[in-house]
Amino acid sequence: MGAVGEGIALDVSVSDGAQAVLAVKVRRAKKKELSKLAQEQALVSAMERGRYSSLLAQISRSKMRKVEAALIDQASRMLKSMQPKEGTFLKHKELNHFMKWKHVTIPSGAEEVVQLCDGSADCPCNVGSAQPGELCEVLSDSVADALHGIAPGQVAPDQWLFQALVKAALAAPEGCVWKSGGKFLLTNEDRNQSPTAIVGVLERDNQESAAGKGIRALVAHTEQEYGYRVTAIQLNFHPNHKSSHKQHRDIYGAGQKGGINCTCSFMKCTGTVCYSIGSSRQILCETITDSRSKYETCGEECTGRKTYKWMHSGSAMHFNAPWNNNHTHGDLDASVWCLPSVADETSRAVSYNRGLNASKRVWGYVILYL
Numbered sequence: 614m615g616a617v618g619e620g621i622a623l624d625v626s627v628s629d630g631a632q633a634v635l636a637v638k639v640r641r642a643k644k645k646e647l648s649k650l651a652q653e654q655a656l657v658s659a660m661e662r663g664r665y666s667s668l669l670a671q672i673s674r675s676k677m678r679k680v681e682a683a684l685i686d687q688a689s690r691m692l693k694s695m696q697p698k699e700g701t702f703l704k705h706k707e708l709n710h711f712m713k714w715k716h717v718t719i720p721s722g723a724e725e726v727v728q729l730c731d732g733s734a735d736c737p738c739n740v741g742s743a744q745p746g747e748l749c750e751v752l753s754d755s756v757a758d759a760l761h762g763i764a765p766g767q768v769a770p771d772q773w774l775f776q777a778l779v780k781a782a783l784a785a786p787e788g789c790v791w792k793s794g795g796k797f798l799l800t801n802e803d804r805n806q807s808p809t810a811i812v813g814v815l816e817r818d819n820q821e822s823a824a825g826k827g828i829r830a831l832v833a834h835t836e837q838e839y840g841y842r843v844t845a846i847q848l849n850f851h852p853n854h855k856s857s858h859k860q861h862r863d864i865y866g867a868g869q870k871g872g873i874n875c876t877c878s879f880m881k882c883t884g885t886v887c888y889s890i891g892s893s894r895q896i897l898c899e900t901i902t903d904s905r906s907k908y909e910t911c912g913e914e915c916t917g918r919k920t921y922k923w924m925h926s927g928s929a930m931h932f933n934a935p936w937n938n939n940h941t942h943g944d945l946d947a948s949v950w951c952l953p954s955v956a957d958e959t960s961r962a963v964s965y966n967r968g969l970n971a972s973k974r975v976w977g978y979v980i981l982y983l
């Protein structure tokens with residue numbers, strides 16, 4: 614909220630003692646003070662209107678603008694007593710119904726299908742990369758590697774983690790698995806996706822919860838394997854074959870320095886690792902030719918280069934910042950899967966493809982050995 618206009622601030626103080634002096638200083642209000650005041654008014658009116666999603670949004674804005682803690686507490690207590698609107702979250706009953714391991718199916722078809730640009734065979738998009746150092750890969754068995762020694766072993770590690778996460782979602786209050794685009798996210802009531810907040814909601818009822826242990830192990834694995842530090846975790850729930858995640862780039866926050874002695878800020882590198890748990894997701898990776906991308910279009914007719922990749926349960930996909938600049942990614946609902954043969958159409962029809970994705974946004978300073 615930007616505050617417009619001007620304001621007057623009074624700094625008032627009273628000294629001690631019998632000869633107390635009242636000092637009043639009149640000055641022009643600072644911009645920060647005005648926007649805090651405007652935010653305070655927005656929070657109060659959201660409390661009066663009593664709509665869940667706008668109150669939630671105003672609370673997090675108020676925290677950023679340092680509105681009085683007592684007012685934020687009052688608003689937070691009010692939010693906790695409210696229910697989000699029907700259809701904007703996955704109810705416990707629906708979680709129980711949809712998120713069952715037995716619904717997991719594995720569609721057949723090629724692991725990777727590439728569609729070249731329709732505009733021109735010589736299109737620069739068809740080269741496959743726009744700059745050196747781009748990385749995007751699917752790795753099978755990553756979840757088993759990450760959970761080695763953590764998952765008890767009676768069932769497959771991905772099944773164990775899937776069931777643990779569904780159990781944790783059922784233990785969280787109604788409304789914590791909320792709709793975001795074509796899928797649902799599990800977070801705490803503040804919708805905070807920092808690793809601490811995510812692990813916090815998984816361990817709220819039980820410090821020793823399997824879900825907490827599993828996600829901690831995935832974080833450790835991610836940091837070890839890629840040399841990054843995990844800064845955000847997104848738990849995506851895909852309850853049925855209609856769920857999807859539209860094409861997008863990941864947004865990486867402003868990187869922090871690696872430490873007080875760090876001199877390698879120019880090597881800052883960010884990336885994303887996603888794990889599929891109990892779901893086969895078809896990921897569409899597409900070249901993009903906007904100003905941020907290094908790809909050049911071949912002309913008006915350019916359709917870019919599309920790569921369809923399967924991420925089956927237990928696998929991971931990793932991509933880095935240069936790749937993210939030059940491509941978009943998304944995961945497709947079953948009606949638009951790229952399945953090359955007629956036989957595979959049956960697989961689309963019968964496949965229910967339910968499951969979870971856990972994606973970790975990571976940043977780090979890549980240690981380069983030159």
Ligand SMILES: [Zn+2]
Pocket residue numbers: 861862863942
């Ligand atoms: Zn993404």
Ligand SMILES: [Zn+2]
Pocket residue numbers: 871872874875876877878978
């Ligand atoms: Zn450094």
Ligand SMILES: [Zn+2]
Pocket residue numbers: 730731732733736737738910911912914915916917
């Ligand atoms: Zn083209």
